[in-house]
Amino acid sequence: MIVMKFGGTSVANYDAITRMISIVRGRLGEKPVVVVSALSKVTDLLYKIADEAAARDMKDAMDLLSQLRERHISLAKELMPDNSVLCGQACDKVNAICDELESFVSAVCAVGELSARSKAIIISNGEYLSSNIICYAMNASGIRTGFMDARKMIVTDDDYLKGEPDMNVIAERVPGIVSAAYEGADAVITQGFVSATAAGEPTVLGRGGSDYSASLIGMAVDATRIEIWTDVDGVKTADPRRVMNTRSLDKISFEEAAEMAHFGAKVLHPLTIEPAVRKNIPIYVLNSMNPEGRGTAILQNSFIEDGVKSVSCKENIFVINIFSTKMINTSGFLKRVFEIFSEYKVSVDLISTSEANISVTVDSSQNIDAVVAALSEFADVYVDSDKSQVSVIGKNIINLKGLLEQTFAPLRECKIYMISQGASYVNISFVVDRTVLNDVVQQIHKYLFEK
Secondary structure (H helix, E strand, C coil): CEEEEECHHHHCCHHHHHHHHHHHHCCHHHCEEEEECCCCCHHHHHHHHHHHHHCCCHHHHHHHHHHHHHHHHHHHHHHCCCCHHHHHHHHHHHHHHHHHHHHHHHHHHHHCCCCHHHHHHHHCHHHHHHHHHHHHHHHHCCCCEEECCHHHCCEECCCCCCCCECHHHHHHHHHHHHHHHCCCCCEEEEECCEEEECCCCEEECCCCCHHHHHHHHHHHCCCCEEEEEECCCCCECCCCCCCCCCCECCEEEHHHHHHHHHCCCCCCCCCCHHHHHHHCCCEEEEECCCCCCCCEEEECHHHCCCEEEEEEEEEEEEEEEEECHHHCCCCCHHHHHHHHHHHCCCCCCCEEECCCEEEEEEECCCCCHHHHHHHCCCCEEEEEEEEEEEEEEEECHHHCCCHHHHHHHHHCCCCCCEEEECCCCCEEEEEEEHHHHHHHHHHHHHHHHCC
């Protein structure tokens, strides 16, 4: 059994879904479990609908909902022009989902308050719309396809907008649900991103969470591999939207992939790796627009050569500097600092310490006001904004002679605010001004990969 996840661009329209069905057809002998995202840009549209509902703007919310309905109805008709029965059933399903969503959004508008639970309900509809249409289209194409509701499989805590999966419960539930859906079927399909609490309350896994869904399901069914189908030819040496002359990597380790994802690479959700590692399941990042391409294999460490694999970056970060003479020769100070970050659920990327100073980086999308206020009660706190983080990632990079010289040679004229080397020897990271990020990444990439 294999798990195949198709992202938004891989199910964006008629052409993309037709290619996707062809790809799945070629894997039927391996019993594919298909995981799909919402159609491209639909989740963004649903976030806008949620915002309009919170603002009590009924007219704009309903206009956006009308666009949502029209796009999916049109797609269903385009995909199944010769099967009026299945097309009609697909359109009925789309209308039912959209009718229920309209009623819910109307209620939110009336109240004028958008809870995290309500937002999760609204933004999860994209995956239910896409998975239903694609399921009917696959059946219309001759692939008998069973449908599964991800909320019955992916169980999380009650963090509605970024649920923490219960891997033990998932491992218990998923095999039976998949087995039942496979009765009389050639393939089965479900949704990425969406999940639920043990009590059935709706949650989501956070933006980009469909990769994570696929990995969790792959872990639960002991898949022989997990395929992540996207719109690029595997994992690149840098972000091709930011850097010229990147190249695809044939294979990388689980550790390297996790570092790349965490430190800014957009190809994989950062949490995708952990469930696969539990069962040592290889992950393949493939291009649905180039199905014959090799893509990138993500494998256990022993199959991977030493060396630099990529230059990743986070464009917009904060550097929080914490200074206190109370740190000197005092135990427990670091514990006190990081308990505050934990209490306010602010995750830290890089850490650098000296006798009286701690510097950390956090993503700018996080609200740090409460953390800064709490830290300021016993330390001097300074926040540098408009900074960027650059990470050079590879296997055993500590053993590569001259790597630091190669990395920092292009930066002689650049101000560097912080440097951190991971204890795993998988990355060297540093902080620069956001205004010079693109030039820095391009120059480092050129120096490391284009000689």
